[in-house]
Amino acid sequence: MSSKQRVTKKQIEGKLVKLRKSGLLPPRIIEDLRDRLVDRRLTSAQLNRIIKEVEIAYDYSLVEPGEAVGAVAAQSIGEPGTQMTLKTFHFAGVAEFNVTLGLPRLIEIVDARRNPSTPTMNVFLEEKHRTDEKFAREVAQGIEQTRVERIAQSVEIDLAEGGIVVILDPDLMENKGATAELVAERLGTARPTLGEVTQDGNRIIVTPELKEGEEAVLMAKLQKTFDKVRNALIKGQDGIKRVLIKKEGKELVLYTEGTNLKGVLRTQGVDTTRTTSNHIHEIAETLGVEAARQIIIDEAKSVLDEQGLDVDIRHIMLVADLMTATGEIRQIGRHGISGEQSSVLARAAFEVTVRHLIQASIIGEEDQLRGITENVILGQSIPLGTGSLDLFMAPSKPKKKR
Numbered sequence: 587m588s589s590k591q592r593v594t595k596k597q598i599e600g601k602l603v604k605l606r607k608s609g610l611l612p613p614r615i616i617e618d619l620r621d622r623l624v625d626r627r628l629t630s631a632q633l634n635r636i637i638k639e640v641e642i643a644y645d646y647s648l649v650e651p652g653e654a655v656g657a658v659a660a661q662s663i664g665e666p667g668t669q670m671t672l673k674t675f676h677f678a679g680v681a682e683f684n685v686t687l688g689l690p691r692l693i694e695i696v697d698a699r700r701n702p703s704t705p706t707m708n709v710f711l712e713e714k715h716r717t718d719e720k721f722a723r724e725v726a727q728g729i730e731q732t733r734v735e736r737i738a739q740s741v742e743i744d745l746a747e748g749g750i751v752v753i754l755d756p757d758l759m760e761n762k763g764a765t766a767e768l769v770a771e772r773l774g775t776a777r778p779t780l781g782e783v784t785q786d787g788n789r790i791i792v793t794p795e796l797k798e799g800e801e802a803v804l805m806a807k808l809q810k811t812f813d814k815v816r817n818a819l820i821k822g823q824d825g826i827k828r829v830l831i832k833k834e835g836k837e838l839v840l841y842t843e844g845t846n847l848k849g850v851l852r853t854q855g856v857d858t859t860r861t862t863s864n865h866i867h868e869i870a871e872t873l874g875v876e877a878a879r880q881i882i883i884d885e886a887k888s889v890l891d892e893q894g895l896d897v898d899i900r901h902i903m904l905v906a907d908l909m910t911a912t913g914e915i916r917q918i919g920r921h922g923i924s925g926e927q928s929s930v931l932a933r934a935a936f937e938v939t940v941r942h943l944i945q946a947s948i949i950g951e952e953d954q955l956r957g958i959t960e961n962v963i964l965g966q967s968i969p970l971g972t973g974s975l976d977l978f979m980a981p982s983k984p985k986k987k988r
Contacts, residue, residue: 593633595624601633610641652974654958659901663886666895667692691889695866695882698909698917702865707826709840709850710860716837721855726829726840727763729850731822734769734815737762741816743808749781749793750808750815756788764820766790772820781811823849847872866915875910882906929953931960 593601599620606616619640623633649655671688686694686704694702709729715721735741737758744751754766770785773792781794794811823846830841842850845863850856851872863869864885870878883899883906890897908923909916916922920937927933930953934942945951953960958968967973 591630592627593630597630598623598628598633601637605637611644615640615644652971654970655904657958659904662897662901663692663890663905666890666893666897669895670889670893687889687892692886695886695889696905696909696918698866698915698922700867704843705825705845705863705865705868707840707842707845707847707850707863708861709829709842710857711838711840712855712857715855719831719838722831722838722840724763725853725855726831728821729823729826729840729842729846729853730762730829731824731826731844732762732764732820734773734818734820737764737769737820738816741812743812744791745808749791750812752790752792752815754788754790762821769820773815773818823853826850870915875913875915878915879906879910882909927957929955929957929960931955931963932957935959935963 602616602620605611605619606613611619619637623636628636667689670692684704685706686702690703709725710716711718711722711725715725734752737754739753739755741750741752752769754769759765759769766785766788770783770790773790774783781792784791784793792811792815794807825846826842826844826849828843830843832839832841845865845868847861847863847865847868850861851858862881862884864881866878866881866885869881883902886902886905887897887899890902905918909918916926918924924936925933927936930942930946930951934946936959946953955961955964955966956969958970961968
């Protein structure tokens with residue numbers, strides 16, 4: 587194509603498609619370009635020049651050289667955080683189902699807590715099952731942990747039988763998708779620790795095996811067996827205490843109290859591409875650090891949005907990038923990012939000042955004074971903005987007289 591030849595609408599569209607695939611510009615800017623360029627009579631050279639200038643302008647608009655992006659991000663997230671509530675809210679109107687929101691949840695995220703206070707999962711179904719209530723109930727029954735005490739009318743110690751007697755409730759078993767045979771089978775697999783299991787209809791007896799000389803401690807043995815039988819897991823995924831089925835738009839979504847991402851993703855009929863957990867470390871162990879980075883962004887953004895606080899997502903992305911930059915999840919704190927700074931003075935200024943200074947002096951550690959905190963402490967210009975540049979003047983040589 588000649589540089590002076592006018593480009594057609596189809597050629598402009600093709601150029602913009604390539605630009606979208608390259609990822610150099612956001613989709614919104616490409617859409618604006620399309621609206622503004624399609625009806626103009628441009629040559630190929632003009633089109634290329636316009637796109638190049640837009641790319642340069644976009645690069646400059648991302649961040650000013652020397653901008654204190656960390657301080658701006660901290661301020662942009664910290665200030666709205668002072669307006670957040672401190673409550674744990676009921677979820678979906680169910681009294682027994684709570685979810686931590688507001689400031690406590692935001693603190694959990696940036697602290698990278700190993701165990702969140704209210705772990706939950708959003709379980710989506712595959713496209714062909716999304717509106718099938720019966721299938722959704724089957725999946726819920728399959729992943730919700732069912733223990734003996736949840737499907738039994740009674741669990742008692744019977745000295746006459748010399749064991750634990752379990753009377754199962756047919757209605758509860760039907761609701762949980764369990765049978766008496768399944769309960770007996772599950773209790774039987776734990777026979778080395780529980781003892782002999784016998785079933786008669788909905789009545790199951792577990793008789794602990796007594797070794798020679800243990801007759802005197804029969805009651806203590808029965809009490810231990812009683813606790814094990816009552817809490818024995820019959821079906822479902824360990825860790826998922828409750829499952830709530832809720833209609834979202836046209837599809838059914840399962841919300842869980844407790845998490846077991848690996849187990850749920852293996853469940854037939856579950857959409858593995860959309861199912862998520864609010865447990866950041868579990869996400870990292872199951873799907874990798876990139877998925878953990880994304881869930882940090884999504885969780886923090888949803889907490890702020892739920893409170894009606896408008897924080898630019900790029901500030902949250904910066905925090906998530908910092909937390910996951912090493913390939914592992916690190917907290918923002920003295921046991922994580924702040925405690926691992928290369929500067930002795932920066933670490934000492936954050937927390938436990940004396941310990942950091944003594945430790946650094948023992949090993950003869952040097953501070954290169956490349957950060958903000960250490961330069962502020964010494965009263966020097968900080969390496970930001972105009973301070974990020976060193977200006978050298980080369981005086982002009984005097985002209986020789988003729």
